[in-house]
Amino acid sequence: xxxxxxxxxxxxxxxxxxxxxxxxxxxxxxxxxxxxxxxxxxxxxxxxxxxxxxxxxxxxxxxxxxxxxxxxxxxxxxxxxxxxxxxxxxxxxxxxxxxxxxxxxxxxxxxxxxxxxxxxxxxxxxxxxxxxxxxxxxxxxxxxxxxxxxxxxxxxxxxxxxxxxxxxxxxxxxxxxxxxxxxxxxxxxxxxxxxxxxxxxxxxxxxxxxxxxxxxxxxxxxxxxxxxxxxxxxxxxxxxxxxxxxxxxxx
Amino acid sequence: xxxxxxxxxxxxxxxxxxxxxxxxxxxxxxxxxxxxxxxxxxxxxxxxxxxxxxxxxxxxxxxxxxxxxxxxxxxxxxxxxxxxxxxxxxxxxxxxxxxxxxxxxxxxxxxxxxxxxxxxxxxxxxxxxxxxxxxxxxxxxxxxxxxxxxxxxxxxxxxxxxxxxxxxxxxxxxxxxxxxxxxxxxxxxxxxxxxxxxxxxxxxxxxxxxxxxxxxxxxxxxxxxxxxxxxxxxxxxxxxxxxxxxxxxxxxxxxxxxxxxxxxxxxxxxxxxxxxxxxxxxxxxxxxxxxxxxxxxxxxxxxxxxxxxxxxxxxxxxxxxxxxxxxxx
Numbered sequence: 001x002x003x004x005x006x007x008x009x010x011x012x013x014x015x016x017x018x019x020x021x022x023x024x025x026x027x028x029x030x031x032x033x034x035x036x037x038x039x040x041x042x043x044x045x046x047x048x049x050x051x052x053x054x055x056x057x058x059x060x061x062x063x064x065x066x067x068x069x070x071x072x073x074x075x076x077x078x079x080x081x082x083x084x085x086x087x088x089x090x091x092x093x094x095x096x097x098x099x100x101x102x103x104x105x106x107x108x109x110x111x112x113x114x115x116x117x118x119x120x121x122x123x124x125x126x127x128x129x130x131x132x133x134x135x136x137x138x139x140x141x142x143x144x145x146x147x148x149x150x151x152x153x154x155x156x157x158x159x160x161x162x163x164x165x166x167x168x169x170x171x172x173x174x175x176x177x178x179x180x181x182x183x184x185x186x187x188x189x190x191x192x193x194x195x196x197x198x199x200x201x202x203x204x205x206x207x208x209x210x211x212x213x214x215x216x217x218x219x220x221x222x223x224x225x226x227x228x229x230x231x232x233x234x235x236x237x238x239x240x241x242x243x244x245x246x247x248x249x250x251x
Numbered sequence: 252x253x254x255x256x257x258x259x260x261x262x263x264x265x266x267x268x269x270x271x272x273x274x275x276x277x278x279x280x281x282x283x284x285x286x287x288x289x290x291x292x293x294x295x296x297x298x299x300x301x302x303x304x305x306x307x308x309x310x311x312x313x314x315x316x317x318x319x320x321x322x323x324x325x326x327x328x329x330x331x332x333x334x335x336x337x338x339x340x341x342x343x344x345x346x347x348x349x350x351x352x353x354x355x356x357x358x359x360x361x362x363x364x365x366x367x368x369x370x371x372x373x374x375x376x377x378x379x380x381x382x383x384x385x386x387x388x389x390x391x392x393x394x395x396x397x398x399x400x401x402x403x404x405x406x407x408x409x410x411x412x413x414x415x416x417x418x419x420x421x422x423x424x425x426x427x428x429x430x431x432x433x434x435x436x437x438x439x440x441x442x443x444x445x446x447x448x449x450x451x452x453x454x455x456x457x458x459x460x461x462x463x464x465x466x467x468x469x470x471x472x473x474x475x476x477x478x479x480x481x482x483x484x485x486x487x488x489x490x491x492x493x494x495x496x497x498x499x500x501x502x503x504x505x506x507x508x509x510x511x512x513x514x515x516x517x518x519x520x521x522x523x524x525x526x527x528x529x530x531x532x533x534x535x536x537x538x539x540x541x542x543x544x545x546x547x548x549x550x551x552x553x554x555x556x557x558x559x560x561x562x563x564x565x566x567x568x569x570x571x572x573x574x575x576x577x578x579x580x
Contacts, residue, residue: 013532017396026397038513094362095371122392123512124374126362129330133366138442139330141359144506156446160506161355162457162515163267164450168329168443180499180513181506216371220387221400228538231559237572240544240562241580248542248559250463250521251488251577 001148002057003046004110005080006101008036009064009071010121023221035071037185038116040078041178044185045146046114047079053150057081059108063100065089069201076196077188083199088206088213096213098130103209105135110173112155117142117177128177138170144181148172256384260286260293261346262314263337265356266305268326273460274352277414279312281379282350284417289381294318295427296340298333300326306429311422318344322434328356329443334363336439340432341368346407353411353516354459365409372409373401375516377416394512395535414459415518415539451507453492455482458510461491463521466510466537468495470526470548470566474503480570481525487577493517495533511536526566529554546570 011017011026012034018027035043043060050056060075062068063086072083086100105113118125132139144165145158159166160179170176206213234240244251260282265272282293292315297305302321309317320336337360341349349364351357353375365372377398378389388401388410403410458464465488467481477498485492494504496511510517512532522540527533529545529552537543538557545558548565555561562569 011393013394017393019397026393093371095366095369098366118513120394120512123394124372125358126365126372126374129359129362130366130372132330133334133363136440139359139363140443141330142355159355161448162459162507164448164505164507166448167446169446170443174442179506180496180509181502216404217373218402218404219399220402222392223398223400225391225395225398225538228543228557230556231543231561233555233561233563235562237562237569237576240560240573241576243560244521244542244544248521250542 001049001053001055001112002059002108002110003049003112003114004059004061004105004108005039005043005046005075005114006061007039007043007071007075008116008119009033009062009068010036010119013037013120019222019224023223026222033067033070035074036116036119038118038120038178040185041180041182042114042116043075043078043080044183045178047186048183049148059084059110061086061101061104063088063092063097063206072201073196074188076199076201077192078186079192081199083201085201085203086206086209087203091215091218092213093215093217094124094126095130096215098127098134099211099213100206100209101127101131102134103211105131105173112172113175115175115177117179128175132175135173135175138174139176140168140170140174141177142179143176144179146176146182255289255381257289257291258285258347259345260291260348260350261341261344262293262295263349263351263357263361264295264297264305264309265352265354266297266299266302268301270304271308272354272356273419274354274414276419277417278350278352278412279309279314280420281412281417283313283420285348285379285381294344294346296320296337298325298336299328310426311424312420312427313423313425314427316430317427318430318432320432320434322436324436324439324441325434327445327448328360329445330360330363331440331442333360334367336432336434337364338367341407349407349409351411352414357411361409361411368407368409370405370407370409371403373403374411375413376410377413391535394532395538396531413516415516451505455485456491458491458493458508458517459515461519463488463490463523464493464510464517464519464537464540465490465523465525466493466495466527467498467504467525468527468533469497471498471503477503480566483574484523484525484570487574495527495530524554524558525570527554528552529557
């Protein structure tokens, strides 16, 4: 079985994000980058499938400039077999990324595309679903459990929805996107980092794929949301109840 | 001022067997706002089986049409079949904007629709501003740290709206014509097979629809305490319950309760955070609440910086007292 796992380079979730004074972009000075946490969960799940059933090849893909090699090396250090960097510099949106991934799926023919449900930078939560639509394959989004019986050609997934849990089965190939509770990704070991240096990392120019990836979305201005300031401290439950009843009038 | 081409909006309703999901009304509210500002019109599409209760609940909001795609194959929403129907209806009626309230339902289905229509999409939109023949959309990014103004190219635009940012539509009277959509069963992709759907039983309102939300964080040590403290306070207030990611990660609460960047966004009249420190990822999902109360033992917890009323104290002592006094009144 072959599994494709896209890894997006995003600011570390603990980084404080600041908007540049002119509103053109976020301040990137001093920002640490990491693999999108949901993508790391996807890769972890692929590694576990390999540990269970043996013959699984895991390909990690990133789209962007040369700096994304860092996230691909991290993926290789976690245990992926090979990496592919699609070189692209400029505006992108989920649909453009999905089109690139669709072309790579046609070339690589994976049985499963395992991806994060959303990237924690733009918080769009679109690419996996778009990819499934472009490929005309099944999708299972926001999953917290994945079972693939060997040789069945089917994936059974538990999805986390607003109202509860839903179990679905999709025939492979399919796109599956991960939610938080699927697993806890492993740490990269020193040995993993050593091994990663010898693993193949291929680069392809996005323009050479023959895919129209013009972004349909254009960010024109970034602003900081209106701040909320601290209110008052109350000392007792009685004082709190009095404020909520007489001042805020919410209970 | 350039001439505005009036948009044809299509709102995708979210319905269950027992009727309409109320978040739909936020999308209807947004669509009506855009239609009124531009001289456009909006239609609503209801998919499922049975759908009568949802269709009835959507009367009186001023939709030009309520399209109804009813078929037993559509009783449970699956992204491929629903996307297929939505794309058909959008093409047939020349929809130029498709929208729905942001929820796991629309997040699953609408990006697939956008890809099939070769349309750009924006998620969690908080404002739509017509500018000449085009629009500027506001949406939040980076865990609520940044508001982006975004434009969307192309003849068809797809977006989900953050329900907390749009007031639910109010009834203005009048009946919208109900137009049945013929579903070609043989053409449905049927690539996703649903076995079972287990609603998390709570007997409490949904956090995205409730007037009051009581939410628990790291200070809550186990599921029984969560139920006793967070659930107990919620019940005396008729409130919904919510949870920080810390408790979801610890297996104490189900993900359905998670409020924040990767969970639900809520904006109730009153939000009470119990033992929640206030990580930026959590604040992203609740900081638009009207009144915020924080109870936390750590007086330095960041949640106090945005709380209207802060009480420094151990939730295990404070909350039982609070529940007791509310019960007395």
